[in-house]
Amino acid sequence: MxxxxxxFDRCRKEGRxxxxxxxxAGDPSLTWTERLIDALVAAGxxxxxxxxxxxxxxxDGPTVQAAGQRALAxxxxxxxxxxxxxxxxxxxxxxxxxxxxxxxCVFRWGEERxxxxxxxxxxxxxxxxxxxxxxxxxxxxxASDRGIALIYLLAPTSTPERIDTVARRSRGFIYCVSLTxxxxxxxxxSEQLGPFMERARRGLQxxxxxxxxxxxxxxxxxxxxxxxxxxxxxxxxxxxxxDRMAGAPTPEAGVEHCAELVRAMKAAVxxx
Numbered sequence: 001m002x003x004x005x006x007x008f009d010r011c012r013k014e015g016r017x018x019x020x021x022x023x024x025a026g027d028p029s030l031t032w033t034e035r036l037i038d039a040l041v042a043a044g045x046x047x048x049x050x051x052x053x054x055x056x057x058x059x060d061g062p063t064v065q066a067a068g069q070r071a072l073a074x075x076x077x078x079x080x081x082x083x084x085x086x087x088x089x090x091x092x093x094x095x096x097x098x099x100x101x102x103x104x105c106v107f108r109w110g111e112e113r114x115x116x117x118x119x120x121x122x123x124x125x126x127x128x129x130x131x132x133x134x135x136x137x138x139x140x141x142x143a144s145d146r147g148i149a150l151i152y153l154l155a156p157t158s159t160p161e162r163i164d165t166v167a168r169r170s171r172g173f174i175y176c177v178s179l180t181x182x183x184x185x186x187x188x189x190s191e192q193l194g195p196f197m198e199r200a201r202r203g204l205q206x207x208x209x210x211x212x213x214x215x216x217x218x219x220x221x222x223x224x225x226x227x228x229x230x231x232x233x234x235x236x237x238x239x240x241x242x243d244r245m246a247g248a249p250t251p252e253a254g255v256e257h258c259a260e261l262v263r264a265m266k267a268a269v270x271x272x
Contacts, residue, residue: 066246067242081099125151178216229269
């Protein structure tokens with residue numbers, strides 16, 4: 001059983017959604033990324049999404065774009081991200097870790113080499129937002145051979161055919177983008193989200209899939225997390241944490257502020 005499956009199963013038995021915070025690796029440094037992840041796990045994070053900084057992150061809004069630029073300026077490399085993931089894995093052996101990585105980073109390394117490094121560092125899954133299923137067969141096969149989940153995305157604009165494809169091929173979980181647009185903290189959840197999740201559930205049922213659905217993009221407050229947890233198996237929070245880290249007077253204070261938000265969100269994701 002994969003770490004994703006066992007964690008989603010555990011959260012389901014506990015009557016709640018899984019909480020998955022996001023951090024841009026290397027913002028402000030890889031050392032502080034490790035400290036941040038340790039603090040988020042202590043605060044109640046069930047899973048971690050670790051972003052690989054990239055110069056042209058087309059799915060990300062200004063907040064995560066700026067974090068990526070800071071990380072690159074600090075000297076963060078793909079190799080450094082893998083080394084960081086490996087150290088996180090050594091301290092948190094049961095923690096599911098997903099890398100959010102743009103395909104150019106994979107391409108430059110070579111798919112086979114990249115997947116091998118991911119396996120060696122203890123990464124459980126890859127989210128590649130600019131790689132559609134139609135172009136992902138080779139990476140999907142290589143990842144599957146090494147026990148790594150290739151996690152596909154759905155959006156409110158996804159057609160029934162795309163929902164069916166992703167339901168049949170995504171592993172670990174399906175990343176449901178809550179709105180049309182890029183990442184970034186929002187004041188309110190999209191009105192599209194409820195109907196979209198109903199369509200996604202129907203599509204999974206028709207495909208005979210039980211893959212968990214996790215929602216990200218724009219989840220900024222414990223109230224957002226509570227509402228998303230009612231309709232999803234997982235809640236992903238990213239830009240709100242990146243904002244807290246960037247806006248703090250010191251990295252140490254940023255870690256404390258992020259852990260505070262995660263604790264509040266963890267208290268909000270129960271369904272009971």
